[in-house]
Each structure stands twice: as C-alpha cells, then as structure tokens.
Amino acid sequence: MWSKIKRILIGRPLKSNELQEQKLNKLKALAILSSDALSSVAYGPEQILIVLAAVSIAAFWYSLPIAVGVLVLLTALILSYRQIIQAYPHGGGAYMVAKENLGMNFGLIAGGSLLIDYILTVAVSVSAGTDAITSAFPLLHPYNVGIAVVLVAIITILNLRGLTESATVLAYPVYLFVLALGVLIIAGLFQVLTGHAPATAHTAIGTPVMGVGLFLLLKAFSSGCSALTGVEAISNAIPNFKDPAPKNAAATLVMMGSILALLFSGIVFLAYWYGIAPSAKETVLSHLGSLIFGRNIFYYFIQATTALILVLAANTGFSAFPLLAFNLAKDKFMPRPFTVRGDRLGYSNGIITLGVASIFLIVIFQGNTENLIPLYAVGVFIPFSLSQTGMIIKWIRERPKGWIPKLLANLAGALICYLILIIFFITKFQHVWFSIIFIPLVIFVFHKIHKHYLAVGDQLRVDLSNKLKDVDVADNVIIVPVAGVTQVVKQSLIYARSLSDNVIAVFVGSSEEAIDRMEEQWEQWDTDIRLVTLHSLYRSVLTPLSKFIDTVLYKTEKSGTTVTVVMPQFYTKKWWQSLLHNQSGVIIRAYLVRTKNIVIATVPYRFKK
C-alpha cells in the first residue's frame, strides 16, 4: 500500500550505476545556478522601502544612495568569489574553504549556518513566490500559507524523484524572468523619459526628511543586502561546468553579477520614481508592473515568471542542502542516514529534512517574508565572511605568484562582510538574536554526534590478526517459556533441542492447581527436557520469568555461556484475528532483549485457518 503510493509519487527505483553527471555550458549554467541570486531582486528592493516607509514616504529617495551601496558590495563579492573559483576548482563551498584554512570549528560554523540558510532559502523564496501569485490574484491572499506549504511539498516530491534529470527545463524560467524584468525596466524608463510617468509621485533627491539618521540608513542598507543572497552558488558548482571549468565559472559569475546589478538598480529607480509604497497585500514588483502596463497579459507574465524563478530558487536549496548534509555526515558530524542515496539516487533524507523544516518555518512565521529575511541574510553573510577570511589566510600562507591583488580582493570582501554582519546585529537585533543561540547549539550538536561516532568506531574495531577460527566455541543454554502443551510449544521445544543439549522449559502458573496440571501433562508427554515451574502471585508472567533468567545468567556468568530464550510469535490468517490473541509475547520479548544479556530467538507460528 505505502510502497505503491511511494512508487506513484517518487517513481521506480534507479540502479546505482544510473548515476550520471551532465556538464553545463556557460549560458545554461547561468540559468541554472543564478535563480537564487536573481530571484532576490523580487524582494530585495522592497526590503529597503519597508524600512524607509517606517519614517515617511518622503524618505523613499534614500533608496537610491542605498542601492549604490549595495552595488558596491556586490562588486566586492563578485571579485572575491572569482578568487575562490580560481583557488578551489573542485568547488569551494564555505564549509570546505573555512575547514581547510581556518580549522574544523570554523568549517562547522560555516556549515551549520549554511544548513539553516538553505532552509531559509526555501522558506523565503517560496513565501515570496506565493506573494507574487496572490498579488496577481488578490482573492487567494488568505490562503498564502497553504499555497506555500503545497509548493514546498511539490518541490520536495520532485526532488525525491530526482529533479536533475530535467535540468534543461529549469533554465527557461530564468531566461523568461530576465526578459520580463528587462522589458518592464525598459518600458518604465521609456515612460519616465517621455514624461508619461507622474513626476509628482516622488520627492526630489536630497529632500531633507525628519527622523532619517545613520541608524535607519544602515538598517535599510542591510535590508537591501538581502538582494545579494545566492551569489555564492556558482563557486560551489564548478565541477558541473564544461572545461575549462574555473574560467567558464568565473565568466558566468561576472555575467550573473552584471544582470543582477542591472535588474536591482532598475527596479529601485522605478519604484522611487513611481513613488511605490510597500504593502502587505501586493508586492512592489506587482505594483510597479500594474502601474507601467496596467493589469494586462504582460503584467501577468511578469508575475508568473517571478513566481516561477522564486520556486526555482527554492529548488537550489534542495540541491545544496542534501549535498552539504552528505559532506557533514561523511565527516561524522551529522547522522549517517544523510549519506544514503534513496530510490532515485538523491539523498532522500536530506531532501525530506529540508522540506519538513522549511514547511515548519513557513507555518511558524505565517509565510511572512519580512520576518524571515533578516535571519536569512545573517545566515548568508556568516559563511560569506568565513570563506573570505579563509581565502586571506590561504594567500598569506601559500603566497602564490601575484597573491597581493588576490589578497586585497578577499580582504575587501571580508571587511565588507564583517561590516554588514555588525550592522545586522546592531540594527536588527530583535530579528537575528536567534542565530546567536542557534548556531552555537548546532555546532555543539555536531560535536556530540562526532564524539559518539568516534566512540562507536573504537568499540566496533576488530583486530584482524586475531583469527576468528581460533576463538573457542561457547556453551549454550536455551530457555523455552511454555504456556501449556500445544503445537506451538512442541515446535519451540523441537527447535530448542536442535540448537543445544541444554534446554530448560519454564512454566509460569498463577495457581497451584495450574502448576500441578502442567507437571502432570509434562510427565505424560514424556519429554527429555527439564520443566521448571514458577508460581506467579500477581498473575504476571514477565516478573517470575525475568527473575528466573537472572538466576540462570548469574550461574552461567563465569563460563561464558550464552543464554538464548526461544519465544513463539503468532501469525493469524486474517489481520483481525491477531486482536484475539494476547500479544504479551511481543512485550516480554522487547523487555527481555532490552534489559538482559540474552539472545531472543523468535519462532514464527502461522495459523492455517
């Protein structure tokens, strides 16, 4: 039943040797790897406006200088990630770079915050995608959370099926999104230049506004930085590029950075010019689209591609999280099940964990992107900072040819990242304090797990030079609890006798009469097996049996004899019949094997009618 449902949802199992990798050319790589970064423009500009709107609509002009700051930061990041691409041609995730250059603990900090981050990627992107849908269809607005949860569930199932198969399909939405936003921006600029856009909707640049101080501007700037999430994706995926992989990857990174810069600045400028104020029910992008085009077919095209690219961005979390979890599990910092490939060769446990965790976040935060984004951005900038720092250490240690400019690029990147982190913690403490508690907790758990696996490894290790065939054959005692003289008991006794000459049958009776009757029957049956009878005052079988086993264990302790308890397990012909039989055997078996140093042999007995 369950396995049929699984087949329909997930598809037939794949053989291990069906695992293949496809190499990507630059244009395709750009599409597949940049959905996370490019989709950020769907919520980044809005985050700036939300902060400014808290003061006054007149303050919106500040979004322009703030956007310039974000662009400077973007340039620095692109330059420093180019260095990482050159230095780690096999893929330089923050976990790898930090682990190698700063030591395991910094690697774990990067790994831990990235894991959380991928969960947030999914939650934020899907929530923002849902916002795009419900902006276009306001009637759906009350069902935001439900829609987002269903979307995550669909993405999870697609990933369990193995989404990489159809990677080519995933490229189109990104092209369409860039096209849609490009047309939107050009059309908007055209309207502005031809004077069709209302010049009265916005205050002039430089208008002084009461209440705008450094704190507010920094806060707005750090909010805008959420538009930069996802730029690291290319540096993690270099092995997927066609040769020469690092060069192609670096070129793709620059291409992506340029597109991101154009889209981001275009949207910020138009939002300013059209005087768009953020609203809970409509996204800035939707508002802009409807002002420039009206709610015509092109408006819906923009919303559709926006929703699609955001869902794709969530999907990048589904490629990255299971892989990182695999790497951490391989290094024994996460549970081993994360290393196991599922039926369709994906790391199913990682995929399912990510799906469940992000649904949990969406429900907890009620799909409210505004509250998730600060946490998300902090989670992104911690590994950013650590990998830049790692690169600095690397250049100083190795000093390859021309290392000074490389060092300077990463130094600039690192300094800016740390600055952003500080700004985050100062201006948005109420949103991000959680990571101060949670990341150390994750590191602590990583170490706990690691210690356990090392201890297990120690305990399980076998010295192969001690030949197994030289180990003496041990003695055996077999205990068979009997409830009467039945076919089941007969079967168990015959089995026990085939294993050992030392078999004891044990009968627990709740009255003297029951015991006498049993002894009489036993006599009559004429077995060659000793019967021990125990009187249970409290009608419990387990307690006297358990005490008897303890006595046997105590007597055989020194001789190294293994004690085996043979117990039947009934299988009735129809499921409801099993309700008619005391399943106390199951409880007794579970209790004995858990608490005593004995082997339990379960002998199935199948009723024929």
Next chain:
Amino acid sequence: MWSKIKRILIGRPLKSNELQEQKLNKLKALAILSSDALSSVAYGPEQILIVLAAVSIAAFWYSLPIAVGVLVLLTALILSYRQIIQAYPHGGGAYMVAKENLGMNFGLIAGGSLLIDYILTVAVSVSAGTDAITSAFPLLHPYNVGIAVVLVAIITILNLRGLTESATVLAYPVYLFVLALGVLIIAGLFQVLTGHAPATAHTAIGTPVMGVGLFLLLKAFSSGCSALTGVEAISNAIPNFKDPAPKNAAATLVMMGSILALLFSGIVFLAYWYGIAPSAKETVLSHLGSLIFGRNIFYYFIQATTALILVLAANTGFSAFPLLAFNLAKDKFMPRPFTVRGDRLGYSNGIITLGVASIFLIVIFQGNTENLIPLYAVGVFIPFSLSQTGMIIKWIRERPKGWIPKLLANLAGALICYLILIIFFITKFQHVWFSIIFIPLVIFVFHKIHKHYLAVGDQLRVDLSNKLKDVDVADNVIIVPVAGVTQVVKQSLIYARSLSDNVIAVFVGSSEEAIDRMEEQWEQWDTDIRLVTLHSLYRSVLTPLSKFIDTVLYKTEKSGTTVTVVMPQFYTKKWWQSLLHNQSGVIIRAYLVRTKNIVIATVPYRFKK
C-alpha cells in the same frame, strides 16, 4: 514512568488469593443493587413530559394515566423476576437464562444487547447526573460533555482500583437519595393539600387536547418505561446475598419495586400538579425542588444525592459489563483478554473497554440523554423479553410442582415486554433502528470469534501419547548478515557457531569495490565460516538478503532443516544516540519473521560509551 503513574492511579498489585467475597444483608443489598433502578426516576418522568410537550402543555395531565400503565408493567416485571430468582439461585442473567432455555443464539442476542446496554447505562446515568449538577449550577451548563467525560474517567479508575472493597460506602448515597426524594414528595403533597401549590398551573384531568392520539400516548408510555431500567440487577446477583439467598433476594426485589413505584408516581403527580414543562437547561426534578423548597440547602441536597445516585448507577454497569464479558469470553465468543484479572483483581480489559465506549457515546451524542434513552430502553427490553421467554420454556419443559402460576407470571411479563418492544419500534423508529443493525452485527462478530478460537484449539492440540523424546533432532542452518568486520559481527558469528556447524555469513554490497574489500578482509580475518557476497543494484539490503534466504529455504525444504537468521540489535548508552544509527535492522527483522518460515535470533549489542 508509565508504571509509576499506573501505581498512583490504580494502587499496588493484589495477590490472586486476596480475592474475597462479602455476603450482603437485605438492606445493604437493596442499597447496592438498586441504584440503577431507583436512579431511573431522575429521568423517567421527564421523558414522558418531553413527548407530551411536543403537542401542548395542556396535554400534561395524560402523564397520570401513562404512569399507571408504567406501574402495571413494573408489577408484572417484579412478579416474573421473582420466578427467575427462585429458578436460578446462582444468578440468572438474561444471557444464562436465554442460553439454557432458548439455545446459544438467543443467549448471544441477550448477551450482545446487554453489553451495549451496560455501555448505555453508563452514558445515560452519567449524562443525567451531569444534568443534575448543571441544573443546580447553571454556569456549568456549557461544560456538560466535559464534566460527564471526567466523571466516567473517575469511575473507570476507581473500578480499576477495585471498587468492591468499599461497597459499604456506596450504600449511603442510595439511602440519602430515597430520603431526599421522600421528603420532597411529602413536602410537595403537603403544599398541594394545604392549597399552597398553585391549582392554576395545570389543566384538569380529562381535558380534551387536540392532537393527542394513540400513537402519541404509546410513545409517551414507552418513554416512561425508561424508568424501569435496572430492575433486573437483583436477579443477577443472588450469590451475593446472605442465606437463604433466593428468599432474601426476592424480598429485596419487592422492596425495591415498592420504593421505585412510590418515587415514580409521586414525581409524576407533583410534576403534573405544578405544571412543570421539560427544558434543556434544567431537569424536571430540579425545577420541582426549586418550586417546593426554593433554592435553599435542601434543594441542593436533592440535586447532590440525585447526581450521586446516578453516578452509582453508572457504577453498576462497571460491575456487570466486565463479568458478562468474562462469561462470553470464557465461552469463546469474546476475545480472551477479557478473562484476565488485572493488578487489582478486576477484569481490567472489560472495565477499560466500558469506560472508553461510554465516553465515546457521550461525546457523539453530546451528553444528550433524550437521544440515548430510547436506545437504552430497547437494549433493556430485549434481554427482559428473552429471559421471560426462556422461563416460559423452562416451566413447560420441567413442569415442577405449582408451575402453572409461575408460567402465567412469566407469560404476562413476556407479553408485556414484547408489546413494549413493538411500541418502541413503531413510535421511536428513528431512534432505535440502529439496534436492528447493530445487534445482529454483534452476534455475527461473536460467531466469527468463536469459530476462530475453535480452529485455533484444533490446530494447537497435541497428542500426548506421541512422546516428545522420540521426535528426531532436526538440522540447522544459521545465516548471519554481516555489514563489515566489526565487534558486532564477531559477536554474532561466535554465537552462530555455538549453535550449529552450518553457518553462512552474507554480505550485501552496493558496489564491486565494496564486495572486493569485504572479501579481502574476510580472508585476512581467517574465519572458518563461509562468506556469501551479494551485489545490490538498488542499494537495498533487504531485497537481495530476502532472495538469498528463499534460496536456502528452497534447498533445505525437504530435509526439515530449520533456518535461523542471527541479527544484532544495537542499544546505545543514551536515547538520542539511537537516532544516529540506521534502525534498518528492526525493519528487516520484522519483515523476515513475518514473511518467511525462519527463526530470527536477536543478539543485543550494548555500546559502552
């Protein structure tokens, strides 16, 4: 943890020989056995008024002739139950009487409807008791269902503790209830006679009312019969009486019948005189009490004793249901667990089943007695009719001295009972159709269970004359699935070798390299055990292992060799560590023992750190 909670709620376990019985004198027996019958006056008169109120308040005078009808019926029942008491001095429940005289199927009909009936006794009595409480404290009215559920839970726990211990305590509420209602009726009559009661509140007897036809009157009459539920209790409990038990029981029955008749007619008359109309928020008894006394201390005393006796009535269900279930289970018509005495010597499974089922009914019917009572009354009159019929057959068959008057008493009882049943099905079909479906269903299930137990008995029977020691010792093959060379594997192999010379180790690898590595290590280890390696294309261990076992089973099928699979079970030192280990062993073990004819030996391996 669970066992500690159980100790606190249920008390220490009792030894089997602590089971004792107390014999009752007449007065005490009256109190203990009549709570069910006497408490019926708390809802019986109200049921008549509810039917009449559907026409008009003017129709209330009809309650008087209807009450006379109920009293006639009561007399007939008391007379015929006296016969049963004489004929079955060891307790003549309807199940016994019907089984013995009418055959097993009629016994099962009686037993089945009684079982359902006891559940309804609990649900109706507790709901009515809750009504008494919330009539006194109207603020509690919205919490009716919650209060009723908590009351049932408390009664269930008290019965699991073994309530019979404190039976003397249970007598007082009945005396107090009779006292309270006696004073109420006398005070009411005094007010009526002294002219203090408003003579204008009621229409004169004989006033013609539009819309009152035979159907309505029969319906009201059958509703009033609900006041007779519980009169059979004494005839079931004769062995509990002091000698001469049947004589004492018969006398007690007459006493109970007289008290019931007095209370019932008094309440019906006063309700008529005071012109009380039934209401959802206040019971008729509460309304009457507040009119006669005002809401003073005596009013609250009446409500309190009413609530108490209703809870006691529910408690009689808790004595009767488990005993009947025990008898049915002993006759193999109900699951055997109903024959097992719990820690406190009560039949815990019966007690728990009754508690859960009545809570279920209360919740489904939202504690609404009006909808439960018709079902309850039908359930009572079916076994009434069957036991009277059984007695008729008995007298005709045995023809003891003076059998004709006995026969006539039971004949009258039977005819009236059948008549009531017919009236029920005609006038209240929409309430009672359910029992037409449900009772046959219960009988069907009884037979299904019976057939299964007979079949099991056949299959398990052992011919003791075939001496066990003459059975040949069988051969053994031991299969040990190994995941690598570890201490766990070593322990399993040493154990396997101690059981048999025929041990096969099986390794399932998901790649050629893994298999090669394993074979190399095995060589190096120098075991005297054969290693079989299997290649798993789909990364599943279960499928290849299962196929391999099938092959072994096929080869050994004819020789009668038993196949044993030895599998380790890990126990980590701390609970959370168990999450770090694939528990696939548990699944594989469960699957293999369920589907294949093999023995599974579970070898515990305990991590020390």
